[in-house]
C-alpha cells in the first residue's frame with residue numbers, strides 16, 4: 001500500500017523539488033488611531049512603554065513554559081522552544097493559507113472522510129496520510145518538525161505529501177489557537193492523531209518532552225476536538241509498550257497495562273486513560289491503536305533496525321542486547337510490524353469508528369471507545385534481525401553483545417490481534433525478511449544511491465547468469 005513513498009528519491013532530489021511554502025503571520029494588530037499629542041504626554045508614554053517592554057522581556061526570559069530545555073541541548077545552550085525545530089518557520093493564518101488548508105482537506109470520493117493527520121511528517125503519519133489521499137479522502141497534515149531526529153527526513157516526507165496534494169501545516173498540537181482555527185476552517189470528520197514523542201530509551205534523556213507531547217499535547221488535541229462542531233472521531237497511536245512487565249503472551253487487550261517499564265509507556269498509558277475521560281464526559285469517539293515496533297521505508301532513525309543498518313554499513317560496532325536473566329524469556333525479541341500493515345490498520349480503524357455524539361462541548365449519548373493491538377503476531381529475536389540485515393546489506397556486523405540495561409526496554413513483545421482481525425479486518429501480511437528487504441532498498445536509494453545502483457547491477461547480472469543456467473532465458477535462443 002505505502003510503496004508509493006517507498007521508491008522515493010533521496011535527500012538531494014527531494015531538496016531540489018522542495019516547494020515554496022508561504023508563511024503568513026497570524027498576529028493581527030488592532031488598527032492604530034493617530035491623534036496629535038502634547039510633548040509631556042509623549043514622554044510619559046515613552047517612559048511607560050520602556051517599563052512595559054522591560055517587564056515583558058524579563059517575563060519571557062524567566063517563564064518556565066516559554067523556555068524548556070531543548071533535546072540534546074547542553075544546559076548552557078540558548079533557550080528555544082522544544083516543540084518546534086530550530087529551522088521551524090511555524091506561522092499560519094490569512095486567506096491564502098486557509099484556501100490551502102481547505103483544498104488539502106477537500107474530500108474527493110463519495111462518503112469519503114476529511115481527516116486531520118497530526119504528526120503527518122512522521123514515519124507512520126506520512127504513510128497513512130498518503131494512503132488516505134490516494135483513495136480520495138481529504139487530508140490535512142499537522143507537524144511541528146521538531147529536531148528529535150533529522151528534520152531533513154521529515155521535510156522530505158512532507159515534500160512527498162505536498163506532491164500528492166497533502167498540505168502539512170507547520171504547527172504544534174500544543175497551540176490551542178491554531179487547533180481551534182483548523183477545526184473552524186474545516187469540519188473534519190476524523191482525526192488520526194499520530195503526533196507524539198516516540199522512543200523508549202530517549203525518555204531517560206528528556207523526560208519532560210514525553211509529558212509535553214504525549215500528555216499535554218493529547219489533552220490539547222482532545223480539548224479542541226470536543227469543542228469542534230461537528231466533533232470528529234479520533235483514532236490515535238498508543239503503543240505495545242503499555243504492556244510493560246506483563247508476562248502473559250501473546251499480549252491481549254485484556255492483559256494488565258498498569259506496570260509500564262518506561263516513562264514513554266507511562267505517558268501512552270496515561271493517554272489511554274485521558275482518552276476515556278473525553279469519551280465519557282464529551283461523547284468523543286476514541287480508538288487507541290497499540291502499535292508493535294513499526295518499521296519500513298522512511299522509518300525513524302532512532303529505532304534499532306534503522307541505526308543498525310547505518311552502523312553496519314559504516315563498519316561501526318552495534319550494541320545488541322541480550323536478556324539480563326531472571327525473566328522466563330532468554331532472547332530479546334520484538335513483534336516487528338511492517339508499515340503497510342499498520343497503515344491498513346489505521347485506515348480500517350478510521351472507517352469503522354462510530355461518530356462522536358457531542359455537540360457544543362456537551363455529550364449527547366454514548367460514543368465508541370475502542371482499543372486494538374496492531375502487531376505482526378510473530379516475534380523475531382533481535383539477533384535474527386541483525387542476521388537478516390547482514391544478508392541484505394552484504395556486510396558483516398560488528399556485534400557488541402551486552403546485557404540489556406535498565407533503560408525502559410522490555411525483553412519481549414508479541415501481539416494477539418484477534419480483536420483487530422474481528423472488528424477491523426486487520427490481517428498483517430508482511431514478514432520481517434520481506435519488509436526489511438523493502439526498507440534496505442529504500443535506505444540505500446535514499447542515503448547511498450551509488451551503492452543501490454551497484455546492488456541492482458549485481459542482482460541483474462546474477463539473474464542473467466541463473467536464467468542462462470536454466471536455459472529459460474530468451475537471450476539463450
Ligand SMILES: O=C(O)[C@H]1O[C@H](OP(=O)(O)OP(=O)(O)OC[C@H]2O[C@@H](n3ccc(=O)[nH]c3=O)[C@H](O)[C@@H]2O)[C@H](O)[C@@H](O)[C@H]1O
Pocket residue numbers: 198199200238239240241291292293294302303304305319320321332333334382404409410411
Ligand atoms: O512498539 C512500540 O510501542 C515501540 O516500538 C519501538 O520501540 P522498540 O520496540 O523498543 O524498538 P527499538 O527501539 O527499535 O528496539 C528494538 C529492539 O532492539 C533492541 N536494541 C535497541 C537498541 C540497541 O542499541 N540495541 C538493541 O539490541 C531493543 O532492546 C529492542 O528489543 C519504538 O521505538 C517506540 O517508539 C514504540 O513505538
